[in-house]
Each structure stands twice: as structure tokens, then as C-alpha cells.
Amino acid sequence: MIVSSETQEFVPFGRDYIRHHPGQFQVKRSGGPPSIDLSTPLTKSFKDISLHEPIAKESWVFRQHEDQTLAYDEELYVQGATVVWSRGGHDGVRLVVKTFTMDSPVQQALWVTFVLSSGNHSVDCRSSMGSIGKEQKGIGVVNSDSVSFFMESGGEYLTSLPFQVSHTWKIKNGLLFERTLTRTERNSPNKNCPGQSIVFSLLHPLDDVAPVITRISSPKAPPKVSHLTDSNLAIIFTSCNPSIALSYDSMVGLHSIWKIRRARQEELDQLGPVWDANNSLLHNMTPLHGYGGNNNGTSNNCSNHPSNLSGSFSSRQISSISGVFPPGVSSSSSPLRGFSGKLMSPSGILRSSPGLGPMPMPATSPGAMGLMRSSPGMTASRNLQSPSTSAGALASASAPALYRFHTPSPSLQQAPPTRSPGRLMMSSGPTHHSGLNESMYGPGSALSLEPNVCLELIWTETAPPIRDGPLGKASKAFLAEDICSQQFLCFMVPYKQHLRCLKFEESNDGSQLVFGSVTFLHAKDATPIKDQHMLLVLETSGVLVLYSGVTRMSQVHIPVLPLGSGSTSVLRSATTPIGSPTRGGEVFTSSRPPSAMDARFDEQMTHISPVSANLEDSTGPFSSPLGPGGLMGGAGGMVTPGNSFIQNLRDNVGNKFTVELLNGSLFRTELPTMTNSPGIDLCLRALRHLLPKDMALQLMGHWYTTRNSPGASGSISEWSMFTTCLLSLMGYDTGKLGLTSKDKRDGSSSPLMQSKRARPSDKGADEDWEYLLTTRHHQSSLRSLKMLQLLPALSGLSSGNFNLEDGMDDQPQHPLSRPCAISCTAPLYPFCPAVLLSLHLTYEEMKLNVLLQEELTCFAPLIHQIACDLQCDSYTDCYRRDFPRLFGDVDDISQISDEDLRKMQYPQIFPTACPTVLGWIHLALCVPTPPVMPYIPGVCDLISKIISLYAVLVSKGQPPELIIDRCLKKIAPAGHRAPTTDLSFSFSTSRSLCASPGNSPAEKLVLAMTEMGITQQTLDSLPMGVGLPLREACLMCRLIPLLDWPPSAYRLIGRQDMAELASLTPETPSVRPPRSALREREDSEKENEDGMEHLDDEVLKLRFPKDVRVREVRKLLQSSRPVPIIIKQLPEVSDHHFLEKQEKTLLAICIRTMALPVGRGIFTLHTCQPLLTETLPIPKLCLTGRAPPRNTTVDLNRVDVPPNMSVWPQFHNGVAAGLRIADTTQVDSAWIIYNRPTELNNEFAGFLMALGLNGHLPNLSTFNIHEYISEGSELVIIGILLGMAAAKRGSMDQAVTKVLSIHVAPLLPPTSMELNISHNTRVAAVMGVGLLYQGTGHMHMAEVMLMEIGRSPGPEMENCVDRQSYSLSAGLALGLIMFGRGNQTTGLSDLSMADILCHLMVGGHSTQMLWSNRDRVYRAPSFLIKEGDQVNVDVTSPGATLALGMIFFNTDNSAVSEWLKPPDTQFMLDQVRPDFLCLRAISHGLVNWQNVHPSLDWINGNVPEIVQKYAFYQPRPEDELDPSIDLQTMSQAHCNITAGACLVLALKFAGSGTASAFQAILESFGHSMKLMGKQKVLDQTGRTAMDNAVTTKLLALAIVMAGTGNLVTLKICRAMRRRVGPHHQQVTYGHHMCIAMATGLIFMGGGKLTLKTTPEAIGAMLCAFYPTFPVSSTDNKYHLQAFRHFYVMACEPRLVIPRDVDTGKLCFVPLSIKLKGCPDYKTQAFTVDAPYIIPELSLLEEVQIIGTRYWPIVFREDQNWDLLKLLLAKGGILPVKQRAGNMSYLDDPKGYRGAFAKSLVADHSCHFSCQLDVVKSFTSDAKITALSEHFITQENLQDNQVLQELNAVIYQCVTQEKAEAICPYIVLKQMCRQVGVASASTFSLQQLKLVQVYYSSRHRLVMQGPNGGTMGCCIAGWDRLLHSEFLLSLRSFVEKRLGNWVDENTDTLLSYLKGEPVPEDQHTSLAHSAIWFSIPSKTDIITAGFTECPPIPALAHVFPYLNIADMMQIHKLLKAAEQRESQAERNMDNGAQANE
Secondary structure (H helix, E strand, C coil): CEECEEEEECCCHHHHHHCCCCCCCCCCCCCCCCCCCCCHHHHHHHHCCCCCCCCCCEEEEEEEEECCCCEEEEEEEEECCEEEEEEECCCCCEEEEEEEECCCCCCEEEEEEEEEECCCCCCCHHHCCCCCEEEEEEEEEECCCEEEEEECCCCEEEEECCCCEEEEEEECCEEEEEECECHHHHHCCCCCCHHHCCEEEECCCCCCCEECEEEECCCCCCCEEEECCCCCEEEEEEECCCCEEEEEECCCCEEEEEEEEECCHHHHHHHCCCCCHHHCHHHHECCCCCCCCCCCCCCCCCECCCCCECCCCCHHHHHHHHCCCCCCCCHHHCCCCCCCCCCCCHHHCCCCCCCCCCCCCCCCCHHHHCCCCCCCCCCCCCCEECHHHCHHHCCCCCHHHHCCCCCCCHHHHHCCCCCCHHHCCCCCCCCCCCCCCHHHHCCCCCCCCCCCEEEEEEEEECCCCCCCHHHHCCCEEEEEECCCCCEEEEEEECCCCEEEEEEEEECCCCCCEEEEEEEEEECCEEEEECCCCEEEEECCCCCEEEEECCEEEEEEECCCCCCCCCCHHHHHHHHCCCCCCCCCCCCCCCCCCHHHHCCCCCCCCCCCCCCCCCCCCCCCCCCCCCECCECCCCHHHCCCCCCCCEEEEEEEECCEEEEEECCCCEEEEECCCCCCCHHHHHHHHHHHHHCCHHHHHHHHHHHHHHHHCCCCCCCCCHHHHHHHHHHHHHCCCHHHCHHHHHHHHCCCCCCCCCCCCCCCCCCCCHHHHHHHHCCHHHHHHHHHHHHCCCHHHHCCCCCCCCCHHHHHHCCCCCCCCCCCCCCCCCCCHHHHHHHHHHHHHHHHHHHCCCCCHHHHHHHHHHHHHHHHHCCCHHHHHHHHHHCHHHHCCCCCCCCCCHHHHHHCCCCCCCCCCCCCHHHHHHHHHHCCCCCCEEECCCCCHHHHHHHHHHHHHHCCCCCHHHHHHHHEEECCCCCCCCCCCCHHHHHHHHHHHHHCCCCCHHHHHHHHHHHCCCCHHHHHHCCHHHHHHHHHHHHHHHHCCCCCCCHHHHHHCCCHHHHHHHCCCCCCCCCCCCHHHHHHHHHCCHHHCCCCCCCCHHHHHHHCCCCCHHHHHHHHHCCCCCEECCCCCCCCCCHHHHHHHHHHHHHHHHHHHHHHHHHHHHHCCCCECCCCCCCCCCCCCCCCEEECCCCEEECCCCCCCCCCCCHHHHHHHHHHHHHCECCCCCCCHHHHHHCCCCCCCHHHHHHHHHHHHHCCHHHCCHHHHHHHHHHCCHHHHHHHHHHHHHHCCCCCCHHHHHHHHHHCHHHCCCCCCCCCCCHHHHHHHHHHHHHHCCCCCCHHHHHHHHHHHCCCCCCCCCCCCCHHHHHHHHHHHHHHHCCCCCCCCCCHHHHCHHHHHHHHHHCCEHHHCCCCCHHHCCCCCCCCCCCCCECCHHHHHHHHHHHHHHHCCCCCCHHHHHHHCCCCCHHHHHCCCHHHHHHHHHHHHHHCHHHCCCCHHHHHHCCCHHHHHHCCCCCCCCCCCCCCCCHHHHHHHHHHHHHHHHHHHHHHCCCCCCHHHHHHHHHHHHHHHHHHCCHHHHHHHCHHHHHHHHHHHHHHHHHHCCCCCCHHHHHHHHHHHCCCCHHHCCCCHHHHHHHHHHHHHHCHHHHCEEECCCHHHHHHHHHHCCCCCCCCCCCCCCCCHHHHHHHHHHEEECEEEEEECCCCCECCEEEEEEECCCCCCCCCEEEEEECEECCCHHHEEEEEECCCCECCCEEECCCCHHHHHHHHHCCCEEEECECCCCCCCCCCCCCHHHHHHHHCCCCHHHHHHCCHHHHHHHCCCHHHHHHHHHHCCHHHHCCCHHHHHHHHHHHHHHHCCCHHHHHHHHHHHHHHHCCCCCCCCCHHHHHHHHHHHHHCCCCCCCCECCCCCECCCCCCCCCCCCCHHHHHHHHHHHHHHHHHHHHHCHHHHHHHHHCCCCCHHHHHHHHHHHHHCCCCCHHHHHHHCCCCCCCHHHHHHHCCCCCHHHHHHHHHHHHHHHHHHHHHHHHHHHHHHHHC
16 A cells, blocks of 8 residues: 655645636726716626536636756636636745636636747658647637637637637647537538638737648548538647547547647648538627537646547448447448448457558457456457548548539638738727627638648547446546556546546657557546656546556555545544544644644554555565555455545646545645655666566556555655565565665665565464574574583584584675575566666766765665576676675675576666776777676666766777767667667767867867767766866867857856856847836936936946046036026126126027037937836936026026927937937837827927937837827928838838839829928938938939939929938939949949939039939929029038038049048139038048048148148238238138048047047147137138037047047047037037037947948938038028937947856956957057947957956857847847956956965965965955865964865865866765775775776877867966875875785685685775775686686786776785695695695
8 A cells, every 4th residue: 555645735836826806807908088988787698698608616726847956836826807827836826926817707628738830841741730830838818709828928818719619738848729519500410611610720820710620541542531510529628749639429429539730731622612601600600709518637748637529420421431420320320331330349359550551450459459458347448440440431422413503613722821910809898799700701702711720530448238328428638647657548437437538659750650459438527737757547446556557556544534624523423434443532724734634554553544445465485465456456455445525636747736625625645656756766767668568567667556555655765665576576585685674684675575564473483583592692692502512412503504613614795694595486586687788888878977875875785685596607706895794794695595596587688797987988098999888768868978978088099989889888768679789879969079080089078078978067076087087078168169069068168157158059149237226216306307417337437437528528418407597797797787697608508409419419319228118218308507596497488489499409309318228128118008198299209219320220110100290390300211211221111112213203103282391301312212221222212312312393392492402312312322332333424323413412503413204303493592503512411521422432432532631732622612521531531441541641641732831821911922822711621621530530430439540530629729829820721610520520529439438538529518608609509419429429328329331321421411400490401400319320339248157247358359440540458447348340360267266268250240239239248257366357457466465375384384374365256265265274383184185185276377277186085095995895995996097098188279288287286176196195105004904814805816715804905906906806817718827928918907006906816815725735635645
């Protein structure tokens, strides 16, 4: 009997939780008056009406969730309209995960899994429902007409169903739905048409539900495919793995199994479109609002809800199969009328497997009979019917009859399944349907009815003689496995009280299932116990019985039943047997703890157990409950009163299940585990592998029953129990075996032998007398009797051949061992050798795990006993060397005779020489060809891995996979052919090793360990000697690992930094702002927000730790607070004039304030991750002031303010707020709408444009975009047009093109209606076209933009105002489209684009330009603007100039370059406006991009000689000046040319921070500032021209230093910002905008972003930094202000931010950056301190972490450059790992502490008395610090030599950066001290020996340099993990101690070599010496064939693994043995001669 544990009363967690749940409630919508829906009450009334039974009050379902870290149970509880999802941990605490409250009662809740397809791929039909793609897991909540899905990733779906749902089943990657049927539909005739399908599938919430089809195959007819239309078929159960469904036909009473798979195209073609208008869903559909079915069952697999199902496998067809027809159906109408009844009789059943073809097997064949199963006391199993025999299920109706109604429509046949856009519904309310849409399933439907899922019949049970009809339907079904992994499909038939178990297995290729026989078990209920691979059955008598598969094992006792139930008194009177004793009248209640309710089992306690406790006593040597009928005998062998109050079993999860009583009470209990010992578990798995399945099943069942029987867990250990159990099954008489009888003497007998003992008798027995004769008292009495000379009289007392002399002198070690023969009838008797082999390999496996070596102490006597009895001397010697005490545990009395040995069956692989892993490693390191090592797959995982790794280690110059194949041999399971080699490891290892054949041995080892799944935890569990080479490999690879390794390899070598890097993928989330910043934002008041509170202060403090420059930038750019107006009122100034003066000053400051949002947008770019549940706060633009000291408010009421002054500043403010959003934020359409104000304003317009620049605007729905464009203002339209174009730039998106074309007249048809579109909108639309087609070279768009540059004004004021901005926008758009394509002749030569642009730039007659469709727009000239026939260069020149430069970018075209050169004569200069010269200088630099050099000479070299000569020239009266020279023109030309040159230089070196470029621009800027200080120069040049030049150069400075935080540029910006007030009237709004942009650029993106110089970025910067700035805030004449934000398209993250992987804190790290060689940069490397903005990656070759404090990481262009790009895109966080023995730069900036600590390294005198502070100065590792604090104290170190040695080890390892060597040093030192000391095992010495062998081997790892040479001598301490001096000291100590013992105990060694007994006190030393000196055993010497002492060469030939010292020692021993034998012979001869 088995006792369950932890039984307690059970209440679903959801039931208690839902009592406190608020239930359904309505969320009141904000805004708008409340609406009253008068139809709601009526609708709800109709919804509550159903044609079926109401939904059950509650239901729940369990599942077990297994994670990598923990496992827990999950519960889904449903009550009414509420679903509670909870989970519980191992600590018993339950946690609510989610609660869902629906609008209508919930029918069912279940876990669902869908697959989002990753692309087009062919579906493998053999994989059933398998799909390739991303898995989506979540919860499915089923209502009557809809299904709601809540995904774990956060997504929600609401799928409306066009029918009322009755039941739902989970299938693999989808769901099956059954619609509710009316009585009319149930009684209507079945037709094969989709209109009557009642089962539908859903494979993804975004898909449409599709009907399910069936396929029935036949060997004599083609397969039939049809719709599910039979209402007599009911689905009982579905499973995901395997993907099958169990159904029942209530008409014929048969169960069937269907394979669930995807429908194939040929099946769909065969199906055809069939429609019957009279029997369609529209006529027979149940009303949607109602609730059908009854959900009162739960399942933990997929679904167990029995339901009706229509199907093509009709009742008529099944009736014809069995020869019986339902009433009213004649055989002539059956589809199977062509088949005879004889074929379908039970005697003629075909025995072929499904899918094997029409090859029948005779029913009388042995193979068929082998499928039969029987159960003791139960009905014999019935034959099954293979689906291949159900040929009668084929369709008999002819094709014309099926298709006579409609002709197949090609559109219906070939239309692919479409996705309904209405499928994704995110509203919480229900979806109301007035009826089913006829277009979905009606004739001529446009929606495809193509099925996705097909049910293929694969098995049908045999028809019984008497049909059960609807009563024979199974109530539940489930999958089960037995202990031997045999699979069963079990289904419970309550009517027959049968549990039918159908055995099945997969075919070899996995394409089909092969079914065996059906076994019937009498049962009321059953449930699987999955973790134990067992089956718990509630028998009809009320007894709980445990089965493994169909094999009965034991009864199960639940201790607290019925005493723990709620109605004890009612149940006890009915169920407790009369006269049962009670326990003192005490009644247990559920309020008591489970421990108090546990019953104690003794001979009198029977009233609690539901079964009888009287078991039959075991007789004979094999005492086992195994009987012929099962493990517990037949049913009649045990009479029990039963447990009739148990109603059913449910909710099985793992080992737990729930018992439901008749009164409804629930009790949760748990079955015990198979074992708590990992060693016993390995033994059982090994035995299960090598033994036949039936024997393995008996063994597992016998052990499980023995271990968990009542009272088994007494004082006896689990290993003793296992020993007794196994030996008894092998046939040993454990009562007469000393190994097991020892436990009886200890007071605890084996529960197997004495589970039930007979009543003690007053009469004695022979065994009692024999026991007395073997006691110590008897032995002492014998000595006394001998002294009394009474021996002759007592010599015959023994019942055997007892000899008194023998009893005294030759006492055996086990006094209870008595002669006995092994039982030949025992189950495992023939398999004793297999048992030994399996146990030995398990023993070797356990030796490789230090955590299991303690169990070997209990395991070794068992295996030693078996090896001794089987006379395997090599094995026994191995165990004795491991455990020296086994030398004395030699039992001379063996129960196995030689005759028994000959009868036993040896496995195919049984090595004569004992195979050991440590011995194999020793040989592998010493000899070239190591032997073969067998292993058991799935058990000896460590053996196979370690052998493979050492094979890789020794395979120098040979393929590692070949060595592995030679060294490993897999043992096949019993009954299978043994493979020659095992390719599983060689294939996996060769994949990694062949990928990089040039790897060093250490790298190969690391890669192989990674492939095998070895981690640091695995290495820690390995013995020290075995794992040492692997640790050294990790240590050597840690310094410079390869760059293409997987993350697991980096974690293995201790490089968590590189592991984190390697784990970086495009799906990895970007770095988010710190939580502290988020909290600050939540707590801050909104009125104080300035839009800059989201900065990453941690990074900024690390970058700029010494000043407050960031705080200063925030102060300069804030515009949300009133500005101070500090004006002193003079006495003569009246209050009125003073207030007016204050307001004028405020107006001047407001001009600056209005320009600040543009710079703030740059500063805060991508610095915020907004909460999607809140609106994005937009800081207000404050245009008021405060006058101190009273802080009175000053506003603009008394001065004239320009109209619409704040319109564009508000737009910029909205853009700045929107640009804060990081581009990685998941912004959706709902959140954008959520941020919409009540009225569309200017700030929201800027917000929309910012979303477009960030790439989020395309998420806005098309409907809302249309709404904003149609209802919004001019700025809203501009924001949407530019935002959509920027988000879709370069994509040529057709939808965006259509939107833009509406606003660009040339893109409209000629006859289109004229639209009233503002000028600024047209300008934005033209620029949008350029962005949308950027870099595409689209010729049509380029032609349109070219035409728009010179577009003339229209007749009615079209294109008459601010034409300059329109022309410039067209030119920039043309340049963006054709950027850098000037030298491409295709198309350009035909258009003469360059010539036209040149003409537009320099001017001339307009007729000279060959316009295409010139008169397309305006056929008449303007009536107001008269330009004549000349080109208006004031309008066309800026756009044409920049277009030329952009088109011929980096082409070095000489002709275009000459056009763009500044004029060099006064006449030519007079023809060009001075500001146009700046544009020409920019375009000239773009064309000659490679000639732009970062020097002041190059800047001045752009100025013509005449300009350099006369610019800023102050003539003197005596000077003779050429009258044609205009000094003002020369000065203005110089200013503009140098400004343009500085700007183009800045564009080339944008964001690079190049010192030479910065210095050149700074000098030019300084020269201009000096000139501004001279009033005469200002008067000559003009202040405006000078200011424009200065601000442009300042902007160029900021562009070069973007993101660097340059302090010099910041100081200049701050100084120029102060120019406000009456004295600086010339400083305009545009100048302040330029200064604000420069300030923001210096700290772009909060110091995390910078600019790039790709062609696309150059084009965007030209638009953003156009050197003509607006005069006022309303000025858009020359350049649209919205273009100023295009810098977003030119920025990129290049900031490298190091973060320590151990502490998680940011830190400083030195970087080495190597530049490529180019004309501007020489091939050089420079060193910087990160955090640092690195140059553009296209200019770099290598980025590397250098220095001695952190481990190096290298990024190379040809290796892992993409990883660096991904790192920068994800936030730039670079994980770094600090080296041991070093401090961070924050803790030790100058390295003084580290230098002081390292200075002590040379002083070896302090190693044994090192201070704790010195150790802490080398490392901050918490474990090392704690170890040092605990042991390294001056008090402990004074007199303790051990602690002094520990101190020295810690100090040396830490200073040499090998902290992981501390453990090996300590362990090996401890092992050394145990040499020669009595100990339980010799594992320590074996590891010490292995370490010495490894370091003296030629296979020792040596660190290799980059060129393949060794570098162990170059890097101190890195050549090996352990120092050679330390190893030599250990070797010397061991050899001295053991050598002395060998010299003193040569006789003991000689006795060992001869196999003679050895004194007990010498066992440990003997084993140690034999191991250390590799002394061969007696078997080895006999095998070698030595008859005399061989010479040393012969000895070396036989034992090649011996070194010289060991060989000399062995030769000495053999020589002594030879001399001893010779001396003995001489003594015998002398004695014989003397006698003669």
C-alpha cells in the first residue's frame, strides 16, 4: 500500500478571491452628456434567454508552469462573468495574475497558444498543426458568441463568432468551436455542405473562423473528404501533442480517434463548394444571444467537455461497418452497402497500422496476438479496428449527385483566406449582432469558406455485439505514460464502469501513430499522475489503485479521509465497517494541521484506511508482492471494504490531484515521489534502460511500493531499502546475506521482507538457534569451552558443518552470512550481469559529481557485493581502491554458484576489464589510443561529456569527432541493436569545431563545453582533477576570447560582459530612463515643468563631473517661466513711461524666448519614455515677465505686438515636446488621439510633426489623418504632411504620395478642381515630395521639382507671395531626390538639368530653358507681377544653387565647380547678391567634397583674391583706389563666403568633434568678432551682414561639436545670447534661433546623440541649417520655419556608456579608437575615456577597451562591427567587467591605491601575514572579501599554520588576477593532508593524482598568442591555473609519505598482488599506494601473462601509462615477490631434505 502525503481540504483560490471582487461595473466616459440607450434593458433581457441549460456556477482548470528558475501551478477560475487567473509558488503562497470581467457569462476559460507566421513557408502536413513563427501565449475567455484573447505580451483581441458557441477545445496552435444546434438541425438529414458544419477552427485571433473537414481513408477506395455534418458525433477530448481528437458516435456506440492537421490543397479541391439554401446556417442557426451547453468539467490537458459534433463520419457509415444499421435505415442506403458483413466481423479484422497501406495481417498472427492485453480480474481486451479497415466509411454517393445543385465557382475554390479588418476589436463592450451576415456563408459569398483544419480518421474501436448507444459515451479522456515511457490514451465509460486504455506509439519517422490493443479496467474514475508516469484508478469497490500503464502496482491510502470531510458523521455511518476500532473517540477536523491528521500505521489501526491492511506474507527467498496478474496479484487476492464516499478524481497537476467526495467536499493530496536520492534515481534509470521493459516495470513498481508503503520511512535509510529491494528481485535471500541482515540487527527490517509479519510464536525455530550460534556471546563461550577441553563434546552442535576452530580463527566479516542458494525464479536472476553493468556505469557517473559522492558510500557495498558474487575481480578491485574498507567486506559465502553464472544472460557490451572514467582520463593523457568507454544515454551524461571533452583535448592534429567516435560507445536499450558509434556528441561538437578550424585547444574545449550545455555550475560540481583542464581552458580564453562565440560560451569563461553583448538582438529593448527620473517626473508639478526634466542625470554627471554646464544649458533654454525684467526707474521717469519701458524690454526678451523651443527640441531629443496611460505634457511658452523686488507680473498690454507673433513659436514648442519621445517608444494611434486637445491648436500641430520625425506618425489611423487634414489649421496640415513624408522618407509610399499630390498643383490632373491651399502648405508639400522620394532618383518627380523652382506667378495671385520659400523648397526637394546623382548620365543629359539649374542660378532669358509641359499650370501670366522674359534670380537662385551642389555632391565635376566658384571681378560680384555667395560657397564645397580640409587656409582659400585684397579695407586719403571697386561689396562678399565655407566644413565634420575643424572655424569666428568690434568696419560692411556671418559660424562650431558638450562653444553661445534690449535692435528672432540651435546642438539628445555625415544626413542638415534666418517669428519668406527641425533625420546615437556587469553602475573605461586611412585622417589610433561619443563607424577600423582594470573587448570592422552598431542603436550601454585586483576609476581615479597594493607584491615576506586592507585594495569581489574578513585576522594568523597558508593563497591568487584558483589551491591542499590517513574513500588522492598526470602530460594547455606562438611566459601567472612550485610540493609530500609506507610494508603489497587478505589497519594506506603508484591488480598481472619479474622495457610495453618512478616502484615490488617465492621454495626444499 502507498500512502499519500500533504492531504488537506481544498477550496479553489478563485472562489475565495471572487468574494472580494467588485464584479461588473461601468466606466463612465469623460466628456459629453450621458447618453441613455433605451434598448439596453430589452437587449439584456433577450441575452439572458437561452434554449439550453444555464452555464455552471463555477469551474476551474489547473496547469503546471515550468520555468528555468522555478515551477508553479496555475489556476483559471470561472464564475459568472468573472475569470480569475492565479498562480502559486513552492512556498504555498498564491498570487493573482489577472482578473477578467466580461459583459456576459463566461462559458469557458483556457490557456491558448497561437503562432504568428513569420512569412510564407510550406506547411509540413506531417507535423500536424505545427507552424513556423512567433508564439503568442495567453488566456482565451469564451462567451456564447465571441472569444476574448488576452496575451501575455499585452495584446488583446476580441473575435466575434457568427454563431452561438456550445463548446471549445484547444488544439495545437489554435482552437476548435462547436456551434449550438437547434432541434430542427439535429433532426434534419445530413448533407455534405458547409452550411451545416458545426465545428469550426480558429488558428489566430486575426483570422476568420473556418469550417472543419474530415478525411476517411480506405484500402479499397479513394479517401473521402467531407464537411462535419453528423450531429450524432461528439468530441470527448483533444490533445496538442500528439495532435489528436477522441470522438463518440452515439448512433452506433463507437469511439474513434482523429488526427488533427492542416487541410491540404488536394482535399480542398476534392471537397468543392457545396451549398444548400434550404439547409444553410441562415435557416437553422440558433439565435446568437443565448448560452448553450453546460460547462461543468475541467481539464488540465486540452478539453474534456463532451459535446455533439457533426461530421462526415456519420452514424450510417459506422453502422454499415459493423453490419448493424440504426432503426429506419436500410442497408441499401448505406454508403458501405458494397462491403460484406463478413469482412467486418470480429474474426476478420485487419491488423494493419494506419498509413501503412493495404497490407493486412492475419488476425491469428503472433504480431496480432501480441497486441492483446489482459488485466487480472477484469474483462479480456477486445480487438481493435484499424482505420484502414473502416473502408465502409467512404462516400458512396456519386459525384454528380453531390454537385448537382451548383456549379463550382473558381473564385470560391481558389480564393485565399482573408483577414477581416473587423476582427481586431479592442473595445470592452460586447459586439451586438442582429443576425448572421448572409454574405459570410450564403451562396455567392465573397468570403472564402476554405477550411484550415482537417480531422483524419486513424482509429476506431471494435463494434460490440450489443450497442450501448448514447449511454456508452466516455465521460473523460486523457493521455498517460507508464514508467517505461509507453503511451496510452485512456477514456472513462461510466455506463460500463470501464477505463479503456489504448496503447499507441509514434512510427519511426514520426509521421503517424501506431495503435495497439485496448485494455479494460474496472473503474469508477481515473486520473493520470504525470510526474510519476502512473495512473490512479478509483475502482468500483471504492479502492484507489495505482497503475503504471495497465499494470497494477499498489493500493493508495489517503490518511485524512473521511475524517477530514465536512460531514463526517453522515459518512462514517455509511462507510466505516462495523466494529472498527476508533482512536480514543477523537475526530479529526479540517481545522487541524495535516500533520495532526496523519495516521500512524500499526497492526491495530484499520479504521482510517479505505483499504484493508492485511497483506499476504512473503514466502521463499523472493519475497515480493509481484504476482501473475500484476504487481499486487489478482483482484481476488485482497478483500477490502472499499471507499464508497469518493465520487471522482480531478485536477491532476504533477504529483497532486483532488479527491471529490459525495457531499461535494474537495481534498487535495499528493503522491510520494519515486525517490528522494539522485543516486537511486540514476540507478533506476540505468536499470530501466538495460533491462527488458517488463522486468523494468516490475522493478520500478516493486521499488515504488516498497519505498512508500506504510512505515517504510523509519530508521532505515533509503539506500538500505533500495539494496534490499534490488537484491531480493535478483534472487538473493536477503535474510541470510550479511550486507542486508546488518540492517535487521540495527532494529529496522526491510519493509519488503517484513511488511507484514506473522504473529510471534511461543515455539522456537531453527533460524533462532542459528542466530544464537553466530553471536559474539557464542564465540566468547566457545573460547571458554576450548579452555575447558570440552571441544569434542561440542563439535557437533552446529546445524551445519560448523567447526569451532573455524569459528574462532576465520570469522567472516558478516557474522549473519549463511550458506544459501540464489533463487533461479527471481525476475532479475538472468539479468544479474546487466544489473552490474548498469549500476557500475551509474557509479562512475556519480563519481563525476561531487554532490553525489556521499551517496557512493552507501552505493559501493551493494555493487561490490554483486561484483564479488559474479566473480568480476577487476570490478571488485576498483571498488576496493575507492573505498578501502571494502577490502575487509569480503564474503566467502556466495549465493551465486558457478552453475548460476553459466545460466545468466550477459548484455551485448560487458567489458571484462572494469571501465572507469578516471582511468580512461589517465590513459588518454598518457597513451595515444585510449580504450573505448561505454555509457548509457540519458543516464551517463557526464561520462559522455567528459570523455568527449578530453578527446577534444588530446586530439592535436586529428579531427576531434573521430577521436570521440573511437572513445565512446553507447549501450543500446534492451531488445535493440547496439550502434557501433554514437554520433550525437560528435556531430554537435564537430559543428562548433569545424566552424573555426584554426582555434587553439583551449578555444576548442570552450566551444565543445558550450555545445554540451556545460556551465559554471557544472564545472563546480566536477571533481577537482577532472575539471582542472576545463577550468584552465576557460581561464586562457578569458583574456582574448573570440568575437563570434555564443553568449553561453562567454558566461562559461566568466566574461559576462561579452555574454551580454552577444545576447544583444534587434528585438532587445532599448535602454530606458532610470526609474528615479520617472518617479521625479511623477511627483513634479506640471506648472513647473520646463520640458527638460527627463534627462539622464547619471550619464551627464559621468560625462561632465567637474562643472554645472548642463544646469546652465537648462537655464539658457527654458521658456516656461516668466523672465525677470530688471530695469531701474529713474526719478524723472513717470510710472506710465516706466511700465512702457518694461514692456518694451519684455518684448525684446520675448523675441529671444520665442526662439528657444527650437534649441530645446535639440537638447531634449529622444530623452523621454512617456507613460502611454498619460498625455505628454507640453511646457507652456511663457511670454510674461516679473519685475523684482515684488515680482509683479509684466505683460505686453501697452506696446504694439505683431499679429500672430506666437503662432510659429507655439508650433516649435509642440515640436520640441514631441521630439522628447524616444524612437523606441511603442506609440499607437489610440495614444496619439488621446493627446489631442479639444480644439486643434498650434502646439498639437508641432506635436504631430515631431511624431513624424520620430517615425511614430504612420501609426495614426488613416481616418484620423483625414480628419486632421480636413478640420485642422494650416500648421496642422503642415505638421502632418512633413511628418508623414519624414516618417516614410525614401519609400515612395503611394498613400503619402496621393496626400501630397493634392497640395502640389503639378501633380494633379490638368482638369482637376482648384483647391484653396495656403502658400505655406504648398511649400511644405513640395518639401514632403522631396523627403518621400529622397535618394530614389525618380525622374518624374525630379522634373516636377525642377519646373517648380522657376515657376512663374499665376493670373490670380497664385504663387505671388513669398515665392522665394517655394522656389527654395523645390530646389531642396530636387536635391534630395537626385542627391549625388550628377554624374549619372541616364536621364540627366536629356533634361539638361544642370544647364537649367545654372540658368536659374545666374539668370537670363526665360525662353532659353527647355521646360517640359511649361504651360501645364498657368496658361496666362500674372496680372500684378510683371517679370518679363528674364529669370527672377532673386527667387530662383537659392534653390537652384543648392540643388546643383546636392545633385553633384562629391562628384568633383569641374564644370559645375566653375559655375559655383565665387566671382573674382568687381563686375561679376555686382551681378550676384552677397548672401547668394554664401550658398555658392556651400554648393562648391558639396561638389568638391573630398577637397574640403579642416584648416583656416582652406576657409580663406575660397575667397577670391580681389575680395581678400579689398575686404574690410579702410582707405586712407593718400591711397589711390580703383573707382570701380565697391568696398562694401567686397566686405559683404568676404563675410558670406567665409560663412559658407565654415558651414560646409562643419557639414563634413558634423558631430566628429575634430579638433582641427573646430579650431579652423573658431579662428574664423574670432576674426569676425574682432571686426564687429570696429565701428568703421561695421559701417562699411553692414551690421546685418556681419551678424549673419557670425551666427552662421557659431552654428558651424556647434555642428562640429554636436553632442560633445564643448565648453568653449557654450560660453560663446551664452555671451551672444545676452544681446537683447534697446542696444541690440539688429539682433533678430532668427539670430536668437540660431544661437538656441547652437546651444542645443552642443548637448544634443541630452549628450547622447550627435550628427552623422551620410548623404541623406547632409541633405537634411542643409534644410535645417539653411544660413538665412527669419527676421521675425512670422517670417517664412525665404525659408519655412518648420524645416528647422529636419536635424532629427541627421542624428544618430554614438555615445558609448560603460556599465559594470557585476554592480550595474556606470563607470569610466579607457577606449582605443583606430581610424581608417584617408586623405583627412591618417591611419592612427587615439585613446579616450568613455563615456565618449565615438566618430562615425564608417571612418573607424577598431574600437577596443584597453587598460589593466577592465577585461578587453574588441570591435573590429571585419568581425563584429554589426554588434557595435546594434549596441549604439540600443542606447550605447557597453557592459564591461572589472578585473580582480583592480579598483574602478571612480574609487581610484589616479590609481594610487592600486599602485600601493601592487607594490607589495614584490615583498614576499608579507604573504603569510597580509593585511585585510591590502586584499580589499586588489578586489571588490564580495565572496573574496567575506572570506578574507572571516579568516585573515592577526589573532588567527599568529599560531595557525593552516590560516597562514590560506592567507598566502588568497593573496597570491588575488594579486595575480586568478581569484578562481583559490578553491583549487585550498581543495588540493586539503586532499594532500588526507594522504595516508584513514578515510572512507580515496577520491581525494585520485584527483590529486590526476592533477599531477595532467600537468606532466604533453596535452597540457598552453596559452597561445595572436600569431599562434605561446605567450604563457609573456603574461605572468597566465600560463597555468596552479603554480608548478605548488604542484611539486604536493607531489613531494605525497611520495614521501606513501614511499615510506611502501618501503615498510612490502609484505602487505605482496599479499595484495597475490590476492591474499590484508590487515584491516593497512587498508587505507594500501589503497592510497596502489592509486598513487598505479600498482596493477592481480587481474592485471595475470592478464599480462607475467610468470616472473619482467624487465622494465617489457613492463613499460604492457603498462604504457606508467611514468619512470612508478615503473621502478612496481618493478621493485615484482622483484621482491619473485625473491619471496624463490625463498619460500628453497625453504620448502630445505625442509623436505631435512625430513628425509
